[in-house]
Amino acid sequence: MQRDKLPTIKEIAKRLKVSTSTVSRALHNHPSIGYITTYRVHKLAEELGYEPNLTAISFKQRKTYTIGVVLPNLSEAFFSTAISGIEDFAATKNYNVLLGQSLDDPEREKRIIETMKTHRVDGMIVSITKNTDNYDHFDQLTKYHIPIVFFDRIPEKKDISYVACNLESGLLQALNLLIEQGHRKIGLINGPDQLIASNQRKETYLKGLTDNNIKPDEKLMVSSSLSKESNQQATSSLLELKDRPTAIITFNDYVALDAIAIAKKHGLVINKDVSIISFANLPIWEYMDNRPLASIEQFPYRQGEKASEILFSFIESQSSTDESTEPLSNQQIIFDSELIKHL
Amino acid sequence: MQRDKLPTIKEIAKRLKVSTSTVSRALHNHPSIGYITTYRVHKLAEELGYEPNLTAISFKQRKTYTIGVVLPNLSEAFFSTAISGIEDFAATKNYNVLLGQSLDDPEREKRIIETMKTHRVDGMIVSITKNTDNYDHFDQLTKYHIPIVFFDRIPEKKDISYVACNLESGLLQALNLLIEQGHRKIGLINGPDQLIASNQRKETYLKGLTDNNIKPDEKLMVSSSLSKESNQQATSSLLELKDRPTAIITFNDYVALDAIAIAKKHGLVINKDVSIISFANLPIWEYMDNRPLASIEQFPYRQGEKASEILFSFIESQSSTDESTEPLSNQQIIFDSELIKHL
DNA sequence: TTGTAGGCGTTATCAC
DNA sequence: GTGATAACGCCTACAA
Numbered sequence: 001m002q003r004d005k006l007p008t009i010k011e012i013a014k015r016l017k018v019s020t021s022t023v024s025r026a027l028h029n030h031p032s033i034g035y036i037t038t039y040r041v042h043k044l045a046e047e048l049g050y051e052p053n054l055t056a057i058s059f060k061q062r063k064t065y066t067i068g069v070v071l072p073n074l075s076e077a078f079f080s081t082a083i084s085g086i087e088d089f090a091a092t093k094n095y096n097v098l099l100g101q102s103l104d105d106p107e108r109e110k111r112i113i114e115t116m117k118t119h120r121v122d123g124m125i126v127s128i129t130k131n132t133d134n135y136d137h138f139d140q141l142t143k144y145h146i147p148i149v150f151f152d153r154i155p156e157k158k159d160i161s162y163v164a165c166n167l168e169s170g171l172l173q174a175l176n177l178l179i180e181q182g183h184r185k186i187g188l189i190n191g192p193d194q195l196i197a198s199n200q201r202k203e204t205y206l207k208g209l210t211d212n213n214i215k216p217d218e219k220l221m222v223s224s225s226l227s228k229e230s231n232q233q234a235t236s237s238l239l240e241l242k243d244r245p246t247a248i249i250t251f252n253d254y255v256a257l258d259a260i261a262i263a264k265k266h267g268l269v270i271n272k273d274v275s276i277i278s279f280a281n282l283p284i285w286e287y288m289d290n291r292p293l294a295s296i297e298q299f300p301y302r303q304g305e306k307a308s309e310i311l312f313s314f315i316e317s318q319s320s321t322d323e324s325t326e327p328l329s330n331q332q333i334i335f336d337s338e339l340i341k342h343l
Numbered sequence: 344m345q346r347d348k349l350p351t352i353k354e355i356a357k358r359l360k361v362s363t364s365t366v367s368r369a370l371h372n373h374p375s376i377g378y379i380t381t382y383r384v385h386k387l388a389e390e391l392g393y394e395p396n397l398t399a400i401s402f403k404q405r406k407t408y409t410i411g412v413v414l415p416n417l418s419e420a421f422f423s424t425a426i427s428g429i430e431d432f433a434a435t436k437n438y439n440v441l442l443g444q445s446l447d448d449p450e451r452e453k454r455i456i457e458t459m460k461t462h463r464v465d466g467m468i469v470s471i472t473k474n475t476d477n478y479d480h481f482d483q484l485t486k487y488h489i490p491i492v493f494f495d496r497i498p499e500k501k502d503i504s505y506v507a508c509n510l511e512s513g514l515l516q517a518l519n520l521l522i523e524q525g526h527r528k529i530g531l532i533n534g535p536d537q538l539i540a541s542n543q544r545k546e547t548y549l550k551g552l553t554d555n556n557i558k559p560d561e562k563l564m565v566s567s568s569l570s571k572e573s574n575q576q577a578t579s580s581l582l583e584l585k586d587r588p589t590a591i592i593t594f595n596d597y598v599a600l601d602a603i604a605i606a607k608k609h610g611l612v613i614n615k616d617v618s619i620i621s622f623a624n625l626p627i628w629e630y631m632d633n634r635p636l637a638s639i640e641q642f643p644y645r646q647g648e649k650a651s652e653i654l655f656s657f658i659e660s661q662s663s664t665d666e667s668t669e670p671l672s673n674q675q676i677i678f679d680s681e682l683i684k685h686l
Numbered sequence: 687t688t689g690t691a692g693g694c695g696t697t698a699t700c701a702c
Numbered sequence: 703g704t705g706a707t708a709a710c711g712c713c714t715a716c717a718a
Contacts, residue, residue, distance in 0.1 A: 019689045054461040056711035059402040074423045099442040118397040257630040287600040362705045399695035
């Protein structure tokens with residue numbers, strides 16, 4: 001009962017009184033198999049409702065037709081959009097996507113990577129945890145020849161492939177826009193110091209100001225741990241300066257939400273008394289009344305697509321029988337962020 | 344090079360001059376294996392960095408330790424939250440999650456279901472497409488003894504397991520709240536007629552009104568295809584009635600966003616001139632100035648958890664060797680929605 | 687054009 | 703306690 005056998009290649013072979021290899025080849029339309037045989041096999045397969053057993057194929061071929069995707073958090077629009085891009089691309093290759101959420105917990109991340117490794121995924125796309133500082137579990141993957149493409153949150157490590165977004169372009173556009181509009185005191189609410197993302201923002205911010213002959217003011221640069229309270233406090237500290245900024249650039253949209261709320265509490269009118277520009281992760285600013293002047297867009301969907309594209313180039317090169325081709329070298333793709341104004 | 348062999352049970356056996364069966368048993372701490380042997384096996388396995396090959400195990404055991412999850416759209420907060428619940432639960436069982444997005448395209452849904460079937464997932468959680476009207480691909484799953492739990496968007500079909508949310512409770516609370524506040528002309532912007540979800544809303548709406556001795560007014564009930572334009576048009580049609588509603592209940596938050604925008608264009612003050620209540624799918628109303636008075640919450644995370652729980656009860660009952668236990672019967676769980684006021 | 691046979695890594699059923 | 707062996711479903715040299 002439990003074991004009412006599903007049709008297999010063997011079954012078809014038996015009924016047709018041919019060998020399993022013939023059936024296998026016929027099903028793959030191997031040219032060496034005669035037309036009639038091929039036809040009969042296909043026909044019977046159809047009748048029996050035969051479907052190849054991928055677990056057997058995976059086992060035999062050492063390929064699972066599955067990629068693993070590990071992201072910090074699916075509930076962030078940035079990541080859920082990215083995974084759409086990944087999933088779409090994988091679908092075109094007839095691949096499935098094994099999903100894991102690290103929830104920014106390095107231990108959990110490690111566990112996920114490991115179970116995906118035992119699943120023998122053909123490749124992985126990973127956006128690391130905020131706190132990942134040990135990359136051993138990633139190195140382990142090379143042992144299994146599992147290619148990995150990092151994405152957005154990438155480790156500080158040489159010889160890896162990744163897709164990320166260059167915050168510089170968008171941020172410089174943002175600064176230019178603000179400066180054009182006459183702003184001279186432009187604040188920055190940055191993220192935690194240990195994040196690369198924070199450093200990038202800070203450096204570009206400094207560069208953008210000095211390029212425009214504005215002397216950066218230490219007091220205008222604050223950090224937030226990205227909790228709501230911290231965001232609010234950072235905003236307050238800026239707005240309560242006796243020489244308060246007339247524009248603020250925030251680490252991301254969530255910070256912007258809190259900043260906007262606090263600014264309003266201070267009786268300020270958004271984008272009039274204080275202009276806000278932030279790094280995009282929300283899809284619905286258009287619906288909000290008090291929204292940033294503009295967002296620095298990072299194109300998560302396209303990034304996801306691109307990461308998949310690179311990953312599949314590895315996967316496909318691996319399975320190419322051509323032994324002579326040398327291994328593909330790592331690729332680092334950096335998208336330019338872009339300033340999108342909210343009208 | 345390509346084939347630098349990974350350590351296997353066989354390798355360990357050879358080195359230790361024992362049989363593979365001994366190694367296998369030792370690794371599982373089988374009681375019949377001597378303490379010393381067990382120890383030596385574990386030690387060598389560790390040294391070699393042995394890791395079980397799940398593809399082989401899946402093949403042999405007819406279990407993949409993977410569940411498939413098919414959702415219409417990950418970029419909707421409702422679903423991305425739900426999948427968190429599913430993923431968390433699966434993780435406790437050491438299961439992986441194979442993800443597919445149907446994007447509300449029945450063809451795509453069918454394809455996903457099929458590839459998951461060939462992957463031999465141990466079970467599936469599915470929220471069907473808006474347009475799914477053929478359930479053959481689901482029936483196919485029973486052939487492979489793949490249990491399936493439907494979730495939120497469930498097919499009209501007997502003998503299935505599902506987890507869904509009873510909209511009635513929350514919607515009645517919403518109506519009561521509005522009526523308490525003195526509203527008598529309460530509009531409904533519903534979704535497409537063919538959706539069960541729309542019918543449920545409509546029926547409950549009618550019931551809520553009549554229970555409160557308010558005679559439903561056909562003109563106050565409109566439908567939207569859920570596109571932005573359609574939402575706007577539906578809202579306008581309500582607001583331009585000479586006897587316009589003083590409160591509107593919308594099909595979901597996205598409709599509410601459009602409705603609010605249009606209401607403002609009509610010069611109305613939200614929740615003063617016209618109160619809005621909607622079915623929740625957005626996480627960030629708290630940041631918005633013009634937000635609904637309240638949302639009808641459907642607890643996606645908990646629903647996802649519950650769906651997983653049911654699914655795993657099936658999965659685990661299947662693998663129980665006890666032949667005598669009769670198959671678990673289907674379960675239908677219905678959560679109560681709840682009205683959450685936005686202060 | 688088709689068949690034979692071996693093997694992928696693991697577990698399970700017998701034996702001993 | 704431990705070992706031999708078959709089996710899971712499929713693919714692929716190698717033969718014929």
